[in-house]
Amino acid sequence: MERLEHILESQQFSREWLENELFPLAAEMEKITATIKRTRTLAEKEMVSFFYEPSTRTRYYSELAMWRLGGNVIFSTENAKEFSSVAKGETIENTIRILCLGKPDIIVLRTDEEGMAKRAAEVSTAPIINAGDGKGQHPVQAMTDLFTIKKELMKIERRHLVITGDLARGRTARSLAYLAAKYPGIKISFVSPDAAKMGQDVKDYLKEHAVPFEEIRDIREVAPHGDVFYITRIQEERGQLLIKYGPPAFWGVNQEVLDLMKKDAIIMHPLPHKEEIAPEVDKDPRAVYFPQALNKLYVMMALLKMILK
Numbered sequence: 001m002e003r004l005e006h007i008l009e010s011q012q013f014s015r016e017w018l019e020n021e022l023f024p025l026a027a028e029m030e031k032i033t034a035t036i037k038r039t040r041t042l043a044e045k046e047m048v049s050f051f052y053e054p055s056t057r058t059r060y061y062s063e064l065a066m067w068r069l070g071g072n073v074i075f076s077t078e079n080a081k082e083f084s085s086v087a088k089g090e091t092i093e094n095t096i097r098i099l100c101l102g103k104p105d106i107i108v109l110r111t112d113e114e115g116m117a118k119r120a121a122e123v124s125t126a127p128i129i130n131a132g133d134g135k136g137q138h139p140v141q142a143m144t145d146l147f148t149i150k151k152e153l154m155k156i157e158r159r160h161l162v163i164t165g166d167l168a169r170g171r172t173a174r175s176l177a178y179l180a181a182k183y184p185g186i187k188i189s190f191v192s193p194d195a196a197k198m199g200q201d202v203k204d205y206l207k208e209h210a211v212p213f214e215e216i217r218d219i220r221e222v223a224p225h226g227d228v229f230y231i232t233r234i235q236e237e238r239g240q241l242l243i244k245y246g247p248p249a250f251w252g253v254n255q256e257v258l259d260l261m262k263k264d265a266i267i268m269h270p271l272p273h274k275e276e277i278a279p280e281v282d283k284d285p286r287a288v289y290f291p292q293a294l295n296k297l298y299v300m301m302a303l304l305k306m307i308l309k
C-alpha cells in the first residue's frame, strides 16, 4: 500500500489508488462499523481538528472516524478565527508550528482561503488533511462522492455527471471535477448562472485530460440524459447572495426536473442544501445525499488507517 502523507487536492490521486486501495478499505470500514463500535486500530494516535469555517459533516465524521478506530481527538475547534489565537492575528504557519510542537499524529484542517492547506503542509510535521480551503478544494468530499457513485451505480466509468450551482466558489464541485477526470468515458455538464461558472483551472485540466464537458444555464436541457446530478448551493458565506442569480430552478431539482430524469439516475449534494433542492426531492428514491453524507465516515476511517497505520 502506497504511504499517504498530506491530502491537499484531488489531482494527487489516481483511479487505480481509488479503486484498488481507498474504496475497498472504505467498504471494509463500513462493514466493521456495522458490528463493532470501536476498534483499537489507532489506539494512542492523536488528531487535531482545526476548523476556521463552520462544518457539521466533515468535522463530525472526521472526529467520529478517529474515535471509531480507537484514536483520540486531542484538540478541536470550530470558528478558529474567534476561538483560537487566529483571532489575535496568528498566521496559519505559526498556528501549525504551535500545534505540531504537541506532536499530533494528524491535523484535519478547514480554512477560509484557497491555498492555506498547502501553506500549512509546508511547515507541518504531521500529515494535513485538507477539509476544505476557501473556494479551493475539498478532496475528501470528492473521494466520498465517487465512493457513493460506485456504491449506487456500480461503476464510475462512462457516467454523465451533471454538476450544478455555484461552480465558481464551490470547492466540492471543483474537487469532484478534478477527481472524476481520472475515469475513462466521463462526460460533465456544468450548469450554473453565468456569474458562477466553473473556474478556468478546472476547465483547462479537463481539456488536458480529454474529458468532454459543456457549460449550460438550464438543468432541464440535460435532465433526461444525466446519470449523476451533483447539485450544490450558492456559497452565500462568500458574499454571493442567492437573489443575485435568480431562481434556483435553473440549477436545482424540483418536481419538473425529477419528472424529466432517468429512473436510474441519482441525485447527490455535498450538503447542506437550501432552495436548490425542493422539499419533494428528499422523498424521491433517486436522492442519495444522506447516505452520501455518511459515506464520509467510512472514507475518513479508511484515510486515517492508511495514513496512520
Ligand code: CP
Pocket (backbone or CB within 6 Å): 054, 055, 056, 057, 058, 059, 132, 138, 141, 270, 271, 272
Ligand atoms: N459537505 C461538507 O463539507 O459539509 P460540512 O460543511 O457540514 O462539513
